[in-house]
Structure formats: structure tokens, C-alpha cells
Amino acid sequence: MGTVRREQHIECPPSTTWDFIGDPARLHEWFPLTDCRVEGKKRWVTTSTGLTFEEDIVLLDHELRRFQYTIVNNPLVTGHLGTLDVIDDGHGHTLAVYSTTMKPDVLALVIGGAAGVGLKKAKAILEGTV
């Protein structure tokens, strides 16, 4: 399994950050996606290349501010767990951490890259610079 992690410091209270990026249905507002649909414990996300990933929501813990999901029913992806943590940095601001572990290993790099630009966009939105 390949594993990567991306972190982003956000000058914003963790509760505010969590309200935004912790909402599974708002992923397309900050992640490089064109569409996102949630039904119960299921989520479907679509990229600009037209690819759709079906996902199972594994965990949505508002106390811990942790979201976990896994890509399912995908002929290419044989193993996956994605985790988003929103952490208080000790100064009332946010450390957002997105990690993904998957097989094929190298696809983790691609998800990680998308998460990196996604977190930067979330930061810009939350800090009001866009």
C-alpha cells in the first residue's frame, strides 16, 4: 500500500474549518472535483476528466473532527482508506491533515497531490483571500 499525507495550517478556528471541510457533501467546493453527491453512507465524486469514484463513508466523527472514507467498486483501486483530520494547533487555529493509503500504491501520490491543492484552496476560502 502507498501512503501519503498533506498538511495545511489555516488561520481559522477548528470548528469553522470543520463545518466546511468536514462536510462530506461540500468536498467539490475545495477539492479539485466537478461534482459530489452524498446519499446516506455513500458518496460519489466526479473529476474534471469525467471519472467518477464511488466511496463508502467509514467515519464522520464531529467530536474528534475526523472523516474517513474508502473508494469502492473500482476496478483499478484494490485498497483504500482516506482520512481527514481537523486539529486545534494550540493557538485557536487549524491544522488540517489529509492522509490516504491505497493500492495501487502510486495512486496515493495522485490523491495526495489533489489533496494538497484542495487544502490550499480551503485555506484561501476560509481565510477570505478568494
Next chain:
Amino acid sequence: MGRRILFITTDQQRFDSLGCNGGTVARTPNIDALASSGINYTRAHPQNVVCMPSRSTMITGQHVATHGVWMNGVPLPDDAPSIAATLRSAGYKTALIGKAHFEPVVDPFGRFVENKVATTGEETAFHVLPDGTRVPHRGFDHLEFATHSPAASLHYSAWIRENHPEALGMFLPNLDMDLEVNSKGGGDTNAPQVHHNPINKEWYHTDWVADRAISWLDSLSADDDWFCWMSFPDPHHPWDPPQSELHRVDWRDLDLPAGYIADSTRREAVLRDKPAHWMGWYDGSFVSNYEAPAKWIPATLTADQVREVNAMTHIENELIDEAIGRVLTAIRSRGWTDDVDIVFTTDHGEMQGDFGFLFKGPYHVDGLMRLPLIWKPAVTANIAPSVVDAPVGLVSLAATFAHIAGLSTPEYVEAPALPVSNIDAQARGFERVLTEWDSVLFDKVVRSRTIHRDGFTCTAMGQGTLHDGTEGELYDHRNDPLQRMNLWNDPAHQAVKSDLLSDLRDHLPRTVLPLRTCDAPV
């Protein structure tokens, strides 16, 4: 009107593949003619031995430490310096036709311009600067992209889909279902990435790149100044030239290349004398870089497989040479020949059997580092033909193009324009050329820095998974042109080693931190 520039690149081509450089198999008369009437550099090195970092050096004129594309999968920022943008600002029409690869190919999120521009129907892509100015992507007015097969969302793929859909499945996929570099064998010997491709020669990407370059040149006015980067995806694997051309070189007739050590006991002794990642790759215990197929073990490579891979490569090189000939004919028909500077090179080499390996990785030996580089100045420039033995790097290309255009050296470049003779090289201090390697493939880390000077190649390993930072390689090319004797620990060569390492430290730019993230495998 100024001097026009035709910049021709291939992908993964060895110095010794050309007739002008001693090659005896592939017939390359067009490139050989450029060499005999221009400047042939016999010691040209890339600043990194894989595509994205090396190509980023070509366009920026910067070392890897500065442009920050430290391994494949790290995208060159859209606002990075570009010699094409500089030329365009000076009035040049600019085009990049063929393989770009400044941005990752594996891009399911559609993040990168290179993978999107073909779908827009536009001639190029634009970015809007903070002041509202619209500038074309990396300074190119015209973009038409291709890679090693029609699998990606590039212009060549769209052309095949629209015109010859039956050819879509004819190529060997470069990646397998795990998105690893394909280790699938084929051809007559089951050599990795060898494939008999039934495609028509006229539909193959080599001819397509030349056709599109000719078409763009035809669209220009007679008095336009232009910079055309014509970038062939071959002879990079998969080794799948059109099957109709296999008659050109029968692998059964080939001698084994000089760099191949046929006796496995001797071969392994040579490898054990090098830093540990060499033997680790050979026996499959440490495949440290994505560019090497994860499921292929080099120790299994047979002599016949080496012959077949070499035959396929020679065929691909002949096709490239013929395609270049067609483009030169088109330039002649426009009456431009006397005003065109032509620069031919490649991004890095290919092991092609050396030491029992194929493909590439953190191995700074001639197979990967010694590149063909030829500059045929415009007739109007009155520059005498010469052979330049002084070490030069692809890092000098951007300044060379600026010089050809009559511009001052851009502030962003880190190396001067190429020398036009050995006397010029000596006068302007072309004494050394540097190459960097960094790779992090999950838990496998390899770092090295290399200097070539005074006929020696010296590589210092940095701390990594298998190295504690004290290992290295030192080769004396005069006495050991095949780099089989590692003198790193030889007492008689410690003074030379120390001097080279000191020179390396003095001349390598400081790495710009933080390192950019790797966003894809390639």
C-alpha cells in the same frame, strides 16, 4: 528578421546512437549532416536523468535545485521562467509540438494544462497575470502534444481516435493496471516493453510530430521569426515501432553493446563495487525509482533481449532521423534554411543493456548522462563547424536560444550560452557539468550529486535508504571509458576525489526549500 530556431528533442536517446557519434547500426544521415556542418558536443550531460526535471532545465535554463522539479511527478509551476516566453516577448512565434512533460501525465483530476489543452479546441492555453494580461502557457502560441502511445488525453490521442480508431489498441501500454511502468514482455525474446506494433508508419507518433511541425511552419508568414520545439516521444520505451519497419534492423544480426557484460559473474562483481542501490536494482531487492518497472528483475535480462531492445531502438532512431529530414525539406521549401539555427538533443539516456540494465534511474554513468547535442548555427551566423569536447549541460540551452535571437542572457538562467568551439569553451570557463538525483518512492530514498570534470565522473551519494552519505562513484573515463572500475575508495585517487567534491560543492546551486510536493508517479 532574426535567426529562427528549430529545437529538436528526442526522449531517452544515447550519445552513441548516432552515426556522427560512432554509432554503426542506425542510419542517421540527417542528424549526421547537422553535426558535420555545425557544432557537435561530445560531453553533454543532462542535469537530471529522468524526463520532467531534465525538460524543466531545458526550458528554464536552471539547475534542478533551483527550478524545483526534483523528480518525475513534481509539476513545474505554470509561472516558472520559460525561454519560449522570453523569445515570444521579443516577437518570436512559438510552438511546442510533441512531448512536453513539464507536468504529470497521470492526472485523473484533470489538474494540469498539458492534459487539458487538447480538449479545448484552442491553439494554446492562457493564464491571466495579476495585472490582467493574458499569457500563453509557458510562452507557447501553439501547443500540440503527444506521448508514447495514444492512451492519454493529448492531441495525438485525439487524432488517432478521430482518424484511426482501430490503432488505439495497437501500442503497448507504458503503464500496467497497477499504474506501474509495464514489465510486460513481447517481441521475439519476451524482452520487457518490446512489442510488435501493427500500426501504419504514417500514423505512428514520430511521423505525426513531424507532420504537425510542418503544418505549423506552413502557417507562418515568410518574414516571421519563430521558435519551434519539435519533441519526439521516441526512442523511449515502449519499444514498439511500426512492425512494417522491423526489417531495417534484425536483432539476430546485432553485436552486443560494449557496455553489456556478458559474463554474469564478472557483471555482478562490477556491480558490487558500486554503491548498494546498483546491486539492489539488479537483483530486484531495491527498485528505488518509478521509472524502473517494479515487477521486472534486471538479473533476468538475457543477451538476446538486449539485442532486441537495441534493434527496436535503432529502428526508432532511424524513423526520427527521416522525420527530421522531412521537416528540414519543408524549411528549405520556405527559403528559410540559411536563417535557421537547429539544435538537436535529448532529455536523458537509456541503459540499453549497460551493466545488464534497461531503463533508467539513479545511475550516473554514460548510458544515462552522455547525450547527443548538436547545434547547427544559421549560415548567416558565420560560425565554423567544430567538435566541442568540453563538458556542457542542457542547462545552457535557454541562454543559447536567447543568444541566437540576439537577446541578452535572461536573468533567470544559471548557465551561459553553449560554446562554439573548444577555444571558446576554455575562454568562457566550461570546465564542469553537474547532475542531481533525488527520489522518494514511499520508503525508498536515493540522493546523489555528480560532477564531470577533467575526464572524471564523480558521484557523491547523499543519505538515503541504503546509503549513509559516505558512498560514491569515481570513474576515470580516459582509462575506463565503460565505467567499470569504481575508484571512490582507491587510495591513489583520493586527492582527485577530494578536489572534484570540493568543486561540486562550490558550483551547485543551493536547493530551494521547501521542496515541492510530488503529485503523481510520472
